[in-house]
Amino acid sequence: xxxxxDTDEVDYCIVGVGSAGGVLLxxxxxxxxxxxxxxxxxxxxxxxxxxxxEKGSHxxxxxxxxxxxxxxPLSLGENNSGKGVGGGSVHWAAFAPRFHPSDFRVYTxxxxxxxxxxxxxxxxxxxxxxEREIPIAGPAYFPWGDPHxxxxxxxxxxxxxxxxIRGCTKxxxxxxxxxxxxxxxxxxxxxxxCIYRGFCIQGCKVGAKASTLITHVPNALESGGxxxxxxxxxRIELGPDRRVKGVHYFDREGREHFQKAKAxxxxxxxxxxxxLLLNSACPGFSAGxxxxxxxxxxxxxxxxxxxxxxxxxxxxxxxKAPPAHAMTEEFxxxxxxxxxxxxxxxxxxxxLPIAFAKQMMVAKGAWGWGMRRVMMDYNHWSSIAVxxxxxxxxxxxxxxxxxxxxxxxxxxxxxxxxxxxxxxxIEFGKNKVMxxxxxxxxxxxxxxxxxxxxxxxxxxGSDPExxxxxxxxxxxDIANLFVCDGSVLPTQGSANPGLTIxxxxxxxxxxxxxxxxxxxxxxxxxxxxxxxxYNLSPPGTFWKGMPRMT
Amino acid sequence: MNGASTGRKSxxxxxxxxxxxxxxxxxxxxxxxxTLAQQTFWDAKTRSVILHRVNHxxxxxxxxSEQAAxxxxxxxxxxxxxxxxxxxxIPIVNYIDExxxxxxxxxxxxxxxxxxxxxxxxxxxxxxxxxxxxGGLRFVNLDARRQDEVLKxxxxxxxxxxxxxxxHMSIQRFWxxxxxxxxxxxYSHPWAWDEIGFGGPAYPRGYMRLEGGEPEPWExxxxxxxxxxxxxxxxxxxxxxxxxxxQKGHPGQGGTx
Ligand SMILES: Cc1cc2nc3c(=O)[nH]c(=O)nc-3n(C[C@H](O)[C@H](O)[C@H](O)COP(=O)(O)OP(=O)(O)OC[C@H]3O[C@@H](n4cnc5c(N)ncnc54)[C@H](O)[C@@H]3O)c2cc1C
Ligand code: SF4
Numbered sequence: 082x083x084x085x086x087d088t089d090e091v092d093y094c095i096v097g098v099g100s101a102g103g104v105l106l107x108x109x110x111x112x113x114x115x116x117x118x119x120x121x122x123x124x125x126x127x128x129x130x131x132x133x134x135e136k137g138s139h140x141x142x143x144x145x146x147x148x149x150x151x152x153x154p155l156s157l158g159e160n161n162s163g164k165g166v167g168g169g170s171v172h173w174a175a176f177a178p179r180f181h182p183s184d185f186r187v188y189t190x191x192x193x194x195x196x197x198x199x200x201x202x203x204x205x206x207x208x209x210x211x212e213r214e215i216p217i218a219g220p221a222y223f224p225w226g227d228p229h230x231x232x233x234x235x236x237x238x239x240x241x242x243x244x245x246i247r248g249c250t251k252x253x254x255x256x257x258x259x260x261x262x263x264x265x266x267x268x269x270x271x272x273x274x275c276i277y278r279g280f281c282i283q284g285c286k287v288g289a290k291a292s293t294l295i296t297h298v299p300n301a302l303e304s305g306g307x308x309x310x311x312x313x314x315x316r317i318e319l320g321p322d323r324r325v326k327g328v329h330y331f332d333r334e335g336r337e338h339f340q341k342a343k344a345x346x347x348x349x350x351x352x353x354x355x356x357l358l359l360n361s362a363c364p365g366f367s368a369g370x371x372x373x374x375x376x377x378x379x380x381x382x383x384x385x386x387x388x389x390x391x392x393x394x395x396x397x398x399x400x401k402a403p404p405a406h407a408m409t410e411e412f413x414x415x416x417x418x419x420x421x422x423x424x425x426x427x428x429x430x431x432x433l434p435i436a437f438a439k440q441m442m443v444a445k446g447a448w449g450w451g452m453r454r455v456m457m458d459y460n461h462w463s464s465i466a467v468x469x470x471x472x473x474x475x476x477x478x479x480x481x482x483x484x485x486x487x488x489x490x491x492x493x494x495x496x497x498x499x500x501x502x503x504x505x506x507i508e509f510g511k512n513k514v515m516x517x518x519x520x521x522x523x524x525x526x527x528x529x530x531x532x533x534x535x536x537x538x539x540x541x542g543s544d545p546e547x548x549x550x551x552x553x554x555x556x557x558d559i560a561n562l563f564v565c566d567g568s569v570l571p572t573q574g575s576a577n578p579g580l581t582i583x584x585x586x587x588x589x590x591x592x593x594x595x596x597x598x599x600x601x602x603x604x605x606x607x608x609x610x611x612x613x614x615y616n617l618s619p620p621g622t623f624w625k626g627m628p629r630m631t
Numbered sequence: 632m633n634g635a636s637t638g639r640k641s642x643x644x645x646x647x648x649x650x651x652x653x654x655x656x657x658x659x660x661x662x663x664x665x666t667l668a669q670q671t672f673w674d675a676k677t678r679s680v681i682l683h684r685v686n687h688x689x690x691x692x693x694x695x696s697e698q699a700a701x702x703x704x705x706x707x708x709x710x711x712x713x714x715x716x717x718x719x720x721i722p723i724v725n726y727i728d729e730x731x732x733x734x735x736x737x738x739x740x741x742x743x744x745x746x747x748x749x750x751x752x753x754x755x756x757x758x759x760x761x762x763x764x765x766g767g768l769r770f771v772n773l774d775a776r777r778q779d780e781v782l783k784x785x786x787x788x789x790x791x792x793x794x795x796x797x798x799h800m801s802i803q804r805f806w807x808x809x810x811x812x813x814x815x816x817x818y819s820h821p822w823a824w825d826e827i828g829f830g831g832p833a834y835p836r837g838y839m840r841l842e843g844g845e846p847e848p849w850e851x852x853x854x855x856x857x858x859x860x861x862x863x864x865x866x867x868x869x870x871x872x873x874x875x876x877x878q879k880g881h882p883g884q885g886g887t888x
Contacts, residue, residue, distance in 0.1 A: 132677040133832035136684075136819035142886075143738055150742030156884040158738020174888045239841045276837025279830075282886050286674065286834045386887060396844020396853060400830055405888060430887040434829050438814035442872075443883055448709055448786060448810050449779065449866020450643070456818065457659050459827040460844060460853065466888055494742070531883030577888065 082302050087338050091115040092601065093593075094328050094342035096314040096357060099168015100579055101566040101586040102348035103293025103301070104211075108590030108617050110306030117307040117340060119330050121353075122165030124310040125294060131284045135433040138283035141165060141172045147352060148482040151496040155383055161535050162350055166308055167294030169350065170579060172282050174405040175263040175290050176428060177217045177580040179208045181226035183414055184574035187472075191415050191422040193502060194472045195380075195571040198543045198552035201227060206613045207584035212261075214622045215291040215583070216269070219260025225410035234266045235259020236275065239402025241429040244391065244463040246407055248521030249427070254411045262405045263291035263580070270621050279400045279431055290403070293583075300619035312338075315490050317345055317361040317370055317562065324604075325370075325562045331488045343601035344561040344593075346554070348586075351381060351535035351568040355479040356493040358539070358564075371556035371564075377549050378479040380540050382573045383497065385469030385507045386533030388430055389514040390444055390462055391523030397463045404431030412513060413575050421505035425469035426575040427514055432464055440464070444527040465518060467510040468533065470575045471503045479538050497532075536578050539568035551606070553592040554585070560604040565589045590617070641713045641775045644859040652858060656716045659826035664851040666821045666831030673832045681832065685821060688722045693732040693748070699724060701755050704771045708778050709813040713861065719822055726816035727751075737884065744800050747808070754805045757793035761785070764792035779865035788873040803872055811884070828853065 085091050093109055095102050098118040106118045122143075125131065132138060143162040149155055163169040182201035187194035205227065212232060219231030236259040238246070249256045259266070264281070268274045275289040288295055298308060311333035318326045318339065327341040347354045355378040361370035369377045408428040415422050432440055434456070441447040441455050482494035499507070511528050518526045542548025545557035554565040567582050588611075593600060595611035615623055642651035657664075667685070670678050691699045706723040707713075715721075731748050744750060761781045762770035770781060784790040785806045790797070817823050824831045830838070830850065840847055860867035 128674070129676060132680050133674065133834040134677055134680055134819075136815065137677070137680045139735075144736060145738065146736060147739045148742050149739045153882070154741055156737075156739065156882050158736075158884070159886050160882075160884055161886070162738070172886060174886075176888055237841055240844060243842055276833075276835070277839075277841055278833035278837045280833065287837075386883075388883060388887060398828075398830075398844045398846075401838045402841045428888050432887065434818040434824065434827060435815045436887075438818050439811050439884060442807060442810050442814065444871075445869040446786065446871040447869060448782070450711055450860040450864050451867045451869055452710060452810070452814060453658075453714075454860075454867060455869075456823075456827050459829060468888065495739075529883045531887070533886075533888055 083305050083307050085115065085117050085307055087340050090341040090343060091117050092343050093346060094119060094340050095346045095348055096328060097168060097347070097349040097353065097566065098166045098293070098298065098308050099163065099348060099350060099566065100170045100293055100582045103167060103170070103297040104583050104586035105346060105348060105565055105590050106306045106308070107297035107301040107304070107619060108587060109593065110301045110304035111617050112594045117309055119312045119314050119328060119340065120166050120308055120310045121313045122310065124166045124308055125171070127284065127286055127288065131286045133278065133280050133283070133286060135283060135435050141284050145486050146484060146492050148484065148492065148494040150494065152498045155495060155497045155532050157352070157495065161533070162352065166298055166310055167292040170292040171284050171294060173579050174281050174430070175403070176405040176408065176577040177215070177261050177263045178410065178576040179226060180574045180576050180581050181413060184572060187423065187572045193422045195542065197571050198541055203610065204581070204584055204588065207587045208580065210613070210615065210618065210623070211580060211584050211587060214618045215263045215296055216622070217261050217263050218266040219262065220257050223257055223261060224255060225413055231261050236262065236264065236266050236403065236406050239277070239399070239406055239431070240397035241399050241431055241463050241465065242402070242407035244393070244397065244521040245427065245429050245465050245517065248517035249409055251520040252517060254409055254517070256407060256409045258407050260406070262403060264403050265289045275403060277402045279402055279404065279433070281403045281405065297619060313488055314357055315360065315488060317357065319363050319366065319370060319559070323365070323559060325559060335488065344563065346563040346565050348566040350566050351538045352479055352493045352495060354564055354566055354568040355538045356481065359481050360491060371549055371558040371562055373558050374546055374549060376540065376547060378538050379475045380473035381477045381479055381495065381497070381538040382471055382473050382536050383532035384534045384573060384575065385425065385467055385471055385503070385510060386531045387467040387507060387511040387514070387528055388440055388464055388531060389466065389511065389518050389526060389528045390440060390464050391518035391521065392458060392461050392525040393463060393523055396460050398460050399431050399463055400433055402431070404429060412510070419509055421502045421509065423470040423472070423506065424575055425467050425506060425510040427517065428466050428468050430464045430466045434459060437462070440529045444529040463518070463521070463523070465514055467507070467514050468575050468577065469506050469510045470573060472500065473537055473540070473572055474498070474500055534578050536567040536570040536573045539564045540571045541569040542571060554589040555606065560606070561600060563589065641711065641861040641863055643714050643861055646857045646859050652714060654714055654716045656719045657822065657825055658714045659828065660853045660855045661825060661828040661851050662854055664825050664828060666824045669831065669849055672836045674834050677832045677834065681821060684819065688725050689729040691725060691728045693728045698755055699728070700771055701758065702727065704778065705758060705782070706813050708775070708782055708866070709810055710817045711864070721817050721820040721822055723813050723816040727812045730812070741801070741804055744804055750800060750805055750808060753796050753800060754809065757790070757796035760793040760796070761790050774863065776863040783865050786872050806872055
C-alpha cells in the first residue's frame, strides 16, 4: 500500500473508511486522485482477527463512550455502529433494499419530514450500478417502490424466513423471499458463496457477505489510495481563507498528526460526523464547523426496529442462514386509513443466544429459572422485526458531552424522543408483525422495543438555512469540505440505509471527479448533475458475471 | 451458609416423582450434543478464543472479596445452575469482573446513569440494603427464597428500602444491565450452547439443513423432559420488569437488522 506523508498535501482526506468512505476511496483513487482514508479502527485481517463467535466479535463495534438520553434513549454501540475498515458494512445484516420514489418527497406528499434535494431518478442509476457491484441477491421481481429485479438469485429459506412467509401468505401479504441482501448466492471472483452459518452480524469470515473491506477497499489500494487505520480524527483545520487545510488525528500510539489535504470528506456516520464537526468549532464557526444553519447534529433518525418473537411447537433453529433473508414492503407507503404518515417494512432477524437472551429479558421479563427455561427453547423461537420510518425532528440530535474519550476529545451526547406520528406507526407496525407471527402458527408471541440504524444529523438540502450540505454532499459553508455518509439523509424511509449510503457515495464521487481541480482551487459551486461513470467500478464487477438481467 | 451456592437446596423437581432432579453434567433437551466435540471443524482463531474461554477463567480483579462473594450469590440466582454438576457450572462473576476491570463498556452510558463500575458498586450496596430490610441479614446469608424476593423486588422496580441508591441510578437500568451481563457470560459458553441446542461456531463448515428445524448430521434431535422450578424460587414467572413507565423504556441492545 502506498503511504503518503503528513506533509504531502493529498487531494482528498476522507475521515472514516466505512460503507460510504470505502466507496469514495475506491472511486477517487481509481480516477487518479491522491487519497488517504483516516480510519479510527483497525484494518481487519478477516482470517486472523475475526471469530465465528458472538461474544468474541465485540471488537467490530464502536464501543467507545457516548452519552445517550432523551425520553426514548437509543442504545448505541453494537446496536448501530462499527469501527474498523468497512465500518458498519462489516457487521450489517446486509439487507439491501432501495428507497422508494416517495421517500425523496415526503414533505410534498405527506406534509411531514423533509424533501430531498434529489429525486429517486437521480439515484436510480447508482442503485443499479451498486446492486451489480456489491452485488445483491434477491428475487427476479421485487414489486415495491420502483419495481426491479436482482442480479444474483435468491437465497434458500431458513426457519425464520419460513415463518415470515407462512404468516404473510396466510394474511394475503406479498413477500420477497431470499433477499434483497448483499450476500453472494453464487461465488464471484475470489469471493465464495454463502455457507448459511448465520454469523453475518459478527462479520462474515467467509467473504460471502459484502463489506467495503472486501468489495471496494482492495481496488482502492491497487489504485494508489491509502488507508491509515487505527487513526482517530480529532479536528478539521480551517484556514483564514475559509477553506479547510487538513485533518488532525491521533495515531495508534496516541501521537498527534496533521494530514494536509486539498479537500476533506467526512464519512464517520451519523454520530461521529457531527461530533467531529462540532469539535472542529473555530473562530467564525463557534457553533461547529459548517454549522451556520444551526442544523448540524439535528434531525438524527433511527428506525423503529421492534423485534417480535414467536414460539412454535416445532423446531425453527433460527441460528442458521443469514439473519436477513425474507421481507415485505407491503406497508411501506402512507395509508391514510392508518392515521399516521409513512410506513414500515417487515424483515427476518436471527438473534444468536446472547442477543436472544437479552430479548427474552426485555420481552418476557425473563431471569433466573425462567431465563434458563425459555433459553432451553431457543430452537423453538422465530424472530421477525419491524423496520419503521421515524421522521426527522429537530430535537433528536447529537451534541457534545462534558466527558472526553481516551484522546481527550469530547464525546457525543445523543438525545432521542419519539413524536406522535412515530408512536402511532410503531404501535401499528408491531401489532401487524405480531399478527403475522400468530398467522404463522406461533403459540406465544412477545415483542421487544428497539431501534435500528442511525441516519441524519448532517442533512442535505437546497436551503443553506435548514441543511448542512448540498445535494452533492458539499457543506453549504465551506467549498472544500464535504460530508458523505448516512448522516446526510434528510429522511430514511423504511428501507435499511446501507445501499442508499453507498449509492450516494458513488454519486458524490462522480461529482467530485467531474469537477476535477476546481474543488481544490475555487469556491464556485457548479450544481450540474455529473454523468454516471461506469468505468470506475472495481474490476470484474460491473455488468460482469450476471446470471440474469442485463 | 447460602443454599444456592452449595447446591444443597433449590433443585428442579421431577413432576412425576415430585423428587428433586439430581444435578447433571448437561441439562437441556439435547442429550449427548457437544459443540466442543466439533472443534476440529472450527477455524483456528475461533478455536483458540473458545478454548481459552473454557480453560482460563479470568481471576477476580475488580471486586473485593466481599463484593465478589455477594456477586456470586446474586449471579447464582439470576442464572441459577443448581441443576448442573458442580464441575460443569459456568463462571459468571469472573467475566463481569473482567469487563469492569478492563473498563470495557458497550459503547454508551445513559445520561442518568453512573459509569458501569459505579453502577455495580452502588447496585451491590442496594442489594445488601434490601436484604437487611427483608431478613436482617446480608444477602449472602439469606436463604434462596429470600434472595429471590430481594431480586424480584428490583425486577419489579419496587424496592424502596434502597431508595437512596435509586436516587442515583435507575433501578430498571441497573436490573437489566445485571441480567444482561449474567446472560452474556452464561450463553457465551459452549456448555450453555449444548444445553440449548445452538450450533456454535460454524466456519468454515457452514450448514446444509436450513428449514424445518432439522438437525445437521452432527446435531441431535430434541428430547424434551418436564421439570418444575425449585419450590423455593420466584424466578420462573414471566412478567415484564416493572416500575414507573418513564424509566421503563429500555430498548434492545444487540444488533439486528
Ligand atoms: C447490527 C447491525 C445490522 C445492520 N444491518 C443492516 C442491514 O441489514 N442493511 C443496511 O442497509 N444497513 C444495516 N445496518 C446499518 C449500516 O451498517 C449503516 O447504516 C452503514 O454502515 C453506515 O454507513 P456509513 O458510511 O454512514 O458509516 P460507517 O459504515 O459506520 O462508517 C463510518 C466509519 O468512520 C469511522 N470513523 C468515525 N469517526 C471517525 C474519526 N473521528 N476518525 C476516524 N475514523 C472515524 C468509523 O470507525 C467507521 O469505520 C446495520 C447496522 C448494525 C449495527
Ligand atoms: S450466513 Fe452467509 S453471509 Fe452470513 S456470515 Fe455466514 S456465510 Fe457469511
